[in-house]
Amino acid sequence: MESFSDWIVSGIAIIAGLIALLAAASSWQAPYRLRSIDRIKQRYGMATARALWLLIGVISLTAATCILMGVRPGYARPESENANQQNPGQQRP
DSSP: OOOHHHHHHHHHHHHHHHHHHHHHHSOOOGGGGSHHHHHHHHHHOHHHHHHHHHHHHHHHHHHHHHHHHTOOOGGGOOHHHHHHHHSTTOOOO
């Protein structure tokens, strides 16, 4: 079961991913004025800068999906899950 914080973090990642995809797919110029993106645009061209925004969007949406599905590494389990696995017959109050 996802917690409320998972929904909040996923929502933020979805919004960020959609904004990045919008920046990659449209003629919106404001995102290309960011220092790091502008430097990439100057060195490698606009196509590479658009590809970077596309990559950022895909990574953000993938992270949001993983968070909503509850996928997490073994060391990042909530305390309640860790307690239940250590003492399967006992529940924490």
